[in-house]
Amino acid sequence: MNETTMIQQLPFSYEGIAGDIRKLGLILKDSFAAAGICFHGKISVLNVACGRADETGVLVQALAPAEVRFYMGIDLMGDAIQEASRRWKSTTCEIHFMEGNAAMLGRMKTLPEFDLIFLRHQNYWHEPMVWEGILDEAITALKPDGYLVCTSYFDLEHDLFVASMRERDVNSVLNVRNHQSRALPDAEGKSVDRWLGIWCKQKLGGLPRRA
């Protein structure tokens, strides 16, 4: 049983978010199951470029039976970080929402290594060099048997992210198009959590080490 208690103290800011988040929770669970990934024990999670971190509740649920004991979200946008801090509380998990630069994670010497690093709607295409730095730091912060998961809004940005990951010392575990994702009416070709990718540091022949 997942004993992580994540309490949502504020409703979501916009109509439609709750539905998107529900779908994200489902695709996360399905993807972990499809990849044979099962998290156990007490784990730590880093949500990179988290914005408002609306997905905090479903992300933690998707990691059951593991108990998330340390959860950190980081983003440059102070307003979004403050909103996330007001929305999410826990009695069982240490939560930190930090306004900061994820490309500087390595300078935060007191951070634990992470079992899961999540990047929802990564933004690689927008500033590739910045995101190269973010990915360097994220992969360094990942435990040797941890997983990095991203979602993307559109095909090209996902391809760019995947190409960058291919150049790194990580292995692609799963790459799926989310056919339930909600199309964005004002942006052709974009949809919410359109793609989901999972990578790990360990050799694929060794998978699943956590099961």
Ligand SMILES: C[S@@+](CC[C@H](N)C(=O)[O-])C[C@H]1O[C@@H](n2cnc3c(N)ncnc32)[C@H](O)[C@@H]1O
């Ligand atoms: C497309 S938004 C996604 C936000 C959120 N994850 C979501 O799904 O709603 C990309 C986010 O990356 C953040 N970002 C860009 N560069 C960053 C950096 N160097 N460090 C931390 N966050 C960064 C932006 O502030 C923005 O919130």
